[in-house]
Amino acid sequence: MIHMKNLFKSIPVDLPEELFETLVETENIHIERIVSKGHTSPKEGWYDQERNEFVLVLKGAARLEFEDGRVVSMAVGDYLEIPAHVKHKVAWTDPNEETVWLAVHHP
């Protein structure tokens, strides 16, 4: 019934694309693991999301950029809450190791 998993396991050796994996999905929330390795996203433009997003870096390093020009460098343990419709993008992730994120999307 209760099944334990580990966020740092089951990561493919090759990551041609960012890896998105749903951990919990209900009508209220969506919890996902994201694994990046040198990826940036979205490829063009900005994320403009219907829901708020709590995002936490668990491994690696990344830079988020916001439409107002702000750039935020994130290291292990760093987290922030991105309100719905605040446009943002992943401007950089470490090309030398996996960056593992936990994201909680919530209305």
Place this chain on the structure above:
Amino acid sequence: MIHMKNLFKSIPVDLPEELFETLVETENIHIERIVSKGHTSPKEGWYDQERNEFVLVLKGAARLEFEDGRVVSMAVGDYLEIPAHVKHKVAWTDPNEETVWLAVHHP
């Protein structure tokens, strides 16, 4: 507006009690950081929660016990989803270092 924090910082040197800190609270979800150091909880009986809880160990080690007798040992990166009203307790946490948890309570 967007304020970054770090889950491994702002931990008091002395932890006479477990430390609970709300990171995000809305009518839909409650995201909190919990820091334990040799603590178990609740002191007596079981947690019997109205909401589902996604729980992740970020540092340290812990053992959860369930009313059906199952015991789950959790290390860094381990996560599980505890459905509402599944009675459980924290039976053990590492007495030698802080155990840092992320918990997401959701209906």
